[in-house]
Amino acid sequence: MRVLLTGGTGYIGSHTAVELLAAGHDVVLLDNLANSSARAVSAIRKVSGREVSFIRGDIRDGNSLDGVFQTHAVDAVIHLAALKAVGESVAKPDAYNDTNVTGSRRLVERMAAHGVTTLVFSSTAAVYGDPASTPITEACPASPQSPYARTKREVEELLRDLHRADPRWRISILRYFNAVGAHPSGQLGEDPRGVPDNLLPYIAQVAAGRRERLDVFGDGYPTRDGTGVRDYLHVVDLARGHLAALDYIRRSPGVALHNLGTGRGHTVLEVLHAFEAVCERTIPYRITARRPGDVAVSCADVSRAREELGWTATHDLQKICEDLWLWQSSHPDGYGDDHSPTSTLGVSGNDSASSQRAKRMPSS
Ligand code: NAD
Numbered sequence: 113m114r115v116l117l118t119g120g121t122g123y124i125g126s127h128t129a130v131e132l133l134a135a136g137h138d139v140v141l142l143d144n145l146a147n148s149s150a151r152a153v154s155a156i157r158k159v160s161g162r163e164v165s166f167i168r169g170d171i172r173d174g175n176s177l178d179g180v181f182q183t184h185a186v187d188a189v190i191h192l193a194a195l196k197a198v199g200e201s202v203a204k205p206d207a208y209n210d211t212n213v214t215g216s217r218r219l220v221e222r223m224a225a226h227g228v229t230t231l232v233f234s235s236t237a238a239v240y241g242d243p244a245s246t247p248i249t250e251a252c253p254a255s256p257q258s259p260y261a262r263t264k265r266e267v268e269e270l271l272r273d274l275h276r277a278d279p280r281w282r283i284s285i286l287r288y289f290n291a292v293g294a295h296p297s298g299q300l301g302e303d304p305r306g307v308p309d310n311l312l313p314y315i316a317q318v319a320a321g322r323r324e325r326l327d328v329f330g331d332g333y334p335t336r337d338g339t340g341v342r343d344y345l346h347v348v349d350l351a352r353g354h355l356a357a358l359d360y361i362r363r364s365p366g367v368a369l370h371n372l373g374t375g376r377g378h379t380v381l382e383v384l385h386a387f388e389a390v391c392e393r394t395i396p397y398r399i400t401a402r403r404p405g406d407v408a409v410s411c412a413d414v415s416r417a418r419e420e421l422g423w424t425a426t427h428d429l430q431k432i433c434e435d436l437w438l439w440q441s442s443h444p445d446g447y448g449d450d451h452s453p454t455s456t457l458g459v460s461g462n463d464s465a466s467s468q469r470a471k472r473m474p475s476s
């Protein structure tokens with residue numbers, strides 16, 4: 113297949129591109145570089161040993177989308193492009209609606225116009241909000257708590273309506289839990305700008321000496337050691353989940369919904385100590401107040417993905433830490449600062465990019 117990845121130069125998109133190429137598919141990347149670097153494209157080529165097309169464009173721009181579909185015979189789309197910082201979404205709900213909802217609407221409209229009706233959509237465990245119980249099954253009611261999560265929920269509904277109106281659509285909605293780690297080659301990884309929002313990139317930067325210590329957001333939760341529990345999924349496992357989902361919807365028309373996680377949870381301190389063991393240094397931390405909006409435990413029930421997609425995560429926390437440490441230590445500045453708006457590679461000055469990192473709020 114020829115697969116179009118919107119948001120293809122981003123963290124999850126770049127790893128998904130490598131897995132698609134390894135499986136023999138052709139890949140077209142579309143990204144406006146609002147939160148990623150064009151250098152990810154060469155990293156994808158290097159790791160996969162294959163050519164990949166990259167178009168710098170915006171999913172909100174119908175002409176740009178038409179150009180992509182006219183130039184490339186796309187069979188399926190994996191739609192990852194989005195703004196994803198929960199804190200920023202509270203401050204800028206319109207921007208989140210515009211990119212995440214209007215952008216998705218425009219994309220499916222242009223897909224339909226070009227006869228492309230196979231779509232995998234990146235949703236999030238954040239649509240569950242604070243669930244009554246864990247592990248969380250797909251039957252658990254959605255209760256999104258932030259503008260970001262609400263945009264994802266709205267797109268899920270939009271996709272269901274689309275299929276009701278035209279049953280030719282084959283749609284997979286994937287609700288990701290916490291995507292972490294990096295490619296085992298050390299060539300691809302997450303490249304947070306400014307202060308990382310998320311636990312693992314933050315720990316990695318403390319280990320590398322770029323930050324003084326980790327703030328652990330609360331130790332009074334009803335968990336093993338009082339710190340929050342999350343389901344951390346290696347980004348390569350997550351990337352492979354997209355291939356399994358594509359395969360599934362090609363066999364089973366309709367709208368599919370799957371959690372992608374490991375089914376196992378780790379506390380903040382467990383993650384910290386696992387990382388210490390891998391990098392062989394002490395990671396200073398202090399306990400601080402809870403972060404607003406955090407839940408005690410978020411863990412996926414992954415039985416549906418296992419049974420229907422034949423997919424399970426194979427990487428454990430140690431492998432996550434090893435691969436992240438390899439990426440962090442070999443790329444202390446990520447892909448470099450070419451994604452600054454003033455750089456010669458010329459990334460658009462979308463203010464979301466800088467401000468996404470300005471607040472230390474939960475993301476995704
Ligand atoms: P990311 O920011 O690295 O990737 C998103 C990409 O979309 C970026 O490269 C960005 O430049 C691009 N983009 C943003 N607006 C665009 C637009 N208007 N047009 C074209 N491209 C645009 O984030 P990620 O972690 O790779 O997340 C990918 C997807 O997965 C997102 O939809 C996110 O909401 C979802 N998700 C991520 C996580 C996680 O843990 N990282 C968890 C749940 C869901």
Ligand code: UDP
Pocket residue numbers: 290309310311312314326327328329330339340341342380403406410473474475476
């Ligand atoms: N966390 C923390 N310090 C940080 C970042 C995160 O203690 O600097 C905790 C957070 O409270 C949560 C877990 O780590 O319990 C995972 O947070 P992250 O932001 O990575 O993911 P999310 O909240 O979106 O699940």
